[in-house]
Amino acid sequence: MQTIAGDNSDRDAPRQLIEPAQSAKAEPTSPSPHTTAYKLARRLGAQALRMTLFLQSLRMVCRLGFAAALAVFAGEMIESGVFSWPAFAGALAGLILSSGTGYYADTQTARAEATLIGALRQRLETSLAAMPAARLATRPAGALIAGLQRHPPALAGLTISHAATQIMLALAPLAAAAAIAVVSWQAAITLLLAIPVMIGFFILLGSVVRDRARAQEVAFGRLAAQFADRIRALPTILANHALTHEHDKIERRMADYANSTMGVLKPAFLNAGIIDFFAALSIAVLAVFLGLGHLGLVHIPGFTGLMLWQSLFILIIAADFFTPFRRYAEQYHLKAEGEAAAKELDWYFAAADTANGPARFVPAGLDNFDPASLPRNGLIAISGPSGAGKSTMLRILGGIDAPLPTLPALTQIRHPIVRTGYDWISTGIYVPAGTLADAIGWRLGNPSPVAICAVAERVGLLNDNLLPGGLAARISDGGDNLSGGQRMRIGIARMLLSDRVVLADEPTAKLDPATARLVRDALEEAAKQRLVIVATHDDALIKAADRNVILRLATQDRAAA
């Protein structure tokens, strides 16, 4: 079986392929965390990470103090028959202090991550605000939104929680060993000896896990997200009467995938098992050695002649010695998710290198389109075959897209329009949730209700029986309950309330004839007072224009030349 690589032969359709995201996921190579987003997160979170580390170290010290005091308390009580008040007080104090610092460390970590998420989102917002519309359209809206919701928390988890755990993995066992060394350096050495052995096992197992995971990726990778895929495609499956077939197939494939997952999980669990094994073994070994030492039957340096409290101290700390390893192993998923998120976030931060849309069009008729002196009024129509760049040119004029370097003249054209502000008209205009009056008056600086009522009447929205309620008609989020025609009428109503230059992108496409006529008339009427530029392939509108700018496909031009 082979996979079809992307062929994007369809020219006009907005491409809905997720290139960076998909390729990032597909790459089986080990992820390199040094992406733009990762570095940014590290920089933004550096100070908070230091604070987290400080508090976690403090907790560790308090915990060691508690262990020492408890060991002395129990040891003295049993061995010497003395109730040691200082040890008792010390144990209580150590316990309370370590719990308190633990609480502060936890809340500080949480706060640091929340702050970092906020800071990352702020950068993302800035980056999105500056992102050209053409680049925004290269990703499906759902994937873009999901990324913004999920990736910042994952990256924050990697840069704060996981980074702290990673550093504590180096610090905490050493601190525990140092504390034990105060009592018996031989016991400390015994524990430290476990580390290289454990690491050896990790490396061994790690390669097994990686091999199995790779084998699973090769054999079953395609079955990984089949359930999600079928849920996504459920209406299509129903439309094709394929539910029974897909249901049974999915069940089979999920079972296969579950089996193969167990194959990867078993050695992965061995990793955690090794930590557990060494933790349990070292306690057992130490207990036996220390016991032999106490009995005086065997003479082992470092284990003989100890007080009971010293043995108990070693026993308690030995358990703590392995805790950081366990915590680190538990946070494996944080690392994987965070690194994947960092990679994906790079798309949002990437410079607008490939942002400009197809620069294929060649404007003709620009000679009567003098950039320095755009007329004060009149209707200018930009026309040409689809794909020739009508909308792109309109967007450049409006300063929405960056001007193309190949067209220096246009860089100057856009200034007068952008400076004074303009009305943009298309079926895609933004309509906020609320009433019809809100929708018409949106961002127009509180026009009087009378004015709104008048323009609504003029575009036929007041007595539209498909939008009952007049000016109080409810409009849902994003104007979902509006037809294209109703949207366009709202756009025209807004235009009538302002006196600015008008840029209209395909204003009459996909409209019923009545609405199309209304839009045409309104634009022609407006052109008497102000400048109206339309990108259109509507012949009636082109005929009515005072000037025409005709664009040609670049390929046609080359063929002609």
Add this chain to the structure above:
Amino acid sequence: MTQPNNAQSENAPTSARAPWRLAILLAVAAAASGILLTGISAWFLGAVALAGLGPAALSFNFHMPAAFVRLFALTKTLGKYGERVVGHRAALLDQVKRRAALLAAMAQAPSTRAAGWQLGHQDRLSDYIDDVEDVDYARLRVAIPALVLIAGTGVLTVVTAWLTPLALLPIVVAVGAVLLTLRLSMRDLAARGATARSTQRNGGRLLGAALASAVPLKAGDDWSTALGTAFVQFERAESERLAQRKTFAVLDMLAGLAGPLAAIGVLVAAWHTGERGTGLLIAAFLAFAWLALAEAAQGMSRIVVGHIREKAARDGLSTWTATPAHDAEPTGSPLALQTLMLTQVPHQSPDGRKLGEPLTLALHAGKATVLTGASGTGKTTLLKQIAGWIVDEHHGRYTGNGVVLLGPCRRAASHLCLHDAAILSDTVRENLFAPEASDAQCWDALAAVEMQERIATAGGLDAWISQDTLSLGEAQRLNLARAWLSTAPLLLLDEPTEHLDGAQASRILARLLSQMADRIVIYSSHHADAADDTARIALGA
């Protein structure tokens, strides 16, 4: 066609009991061994230390406790490993059954056939999959650890009450504090979780609306404002989560205090009752057992998080499956339709608003009918009404060959070619949804939609494709190939030429219509131009 499962299967026992019992057993064994290991080690050290002081050193039975220490150490390790393996296997087994049942249940939900499939969007789908996973792993993450923690606390409390009842005081205080905090904060935690969910989703909706109007918003310099309103929602969701985490920190602190406090309490209580020397050894055993239990209690907040998420996830999933199910489609081969009469069928929008006068029209096999009209005039909705996807038996009548056809009948008899149809992550053959078709028939269909070469170079019918590997135009053509292979007597094509350029669109449409010449065909188009020998129905707004 038979439905693989019905909605009730969600309540049917989908979990294999034996592996779960084993997993619980192993978890309990591992936890008990861990507690006993620490306890017996402490007891042993105390005992040998006391014995070492006197002549008892030589007669001390050293081997017995040492053997126990080794036994517990091994049981702890193996039990933990076994718990992980067995538990995950049980969870994965359950997962397969649960998800298959969930797919069947969701297929029954009316929202699946309504306008705008929410889970077709990546953001909503990711939330949904999160919910499914939260329920899948609830036993592993919540039930078993909670059980172990509660059982451990219970047993040690009973033993403490028996040996050193005085020590119950700090234990009751500490455990009580944990329980009280849980009780007081549980509702708040769940509410914050719900708020975080809904605000985040709200932000996603606002962002989606802004993205849909990105160009006009940028034109009016309102793009950054619109982004701002969406991001404010994300920020609010994050502050709710932060508040949750602060409560979790309190919980973890209290849970972490309980074990050590109990340990100190047990020693003090034993001393207070006059125990000395060897008499204190049992107390030391118990005290260190409490210390070991404290280690298990460190996962307290994770259990609570898992519990809250599971509840929220179950609620979230039930919104998809709780609605009354459609009737099952009648089985058996659909009748051959010659005519279909629509009488007084409501002309409405996807959300049920009336768009115009009710429609009455006749459709005949052999003469395709084209629905024209601007966007928003109810073309898709009418097709879905005919297909039995939007059913209102009180308004409108559908008569096929003189017999009234209700929704389930129309569903069984029709092939609905959705304009936003999805490509499955699967082979080309599976994507054609024609298990009975021969290879030659599949290739014919691909040739008819001019995808033959594309698929051949990609690896043929067994090539693996997905939504992302096809362009919109290619996806649409593959979708039309599915219609080509359909044997349904009633074919409903929604915007079949969308995403295709003019010449290719007319070629493919002409081939499709001639392939379906003996059947009833209705297709929608917002282009006014249509083939000559078609009946035209214009839907005005």
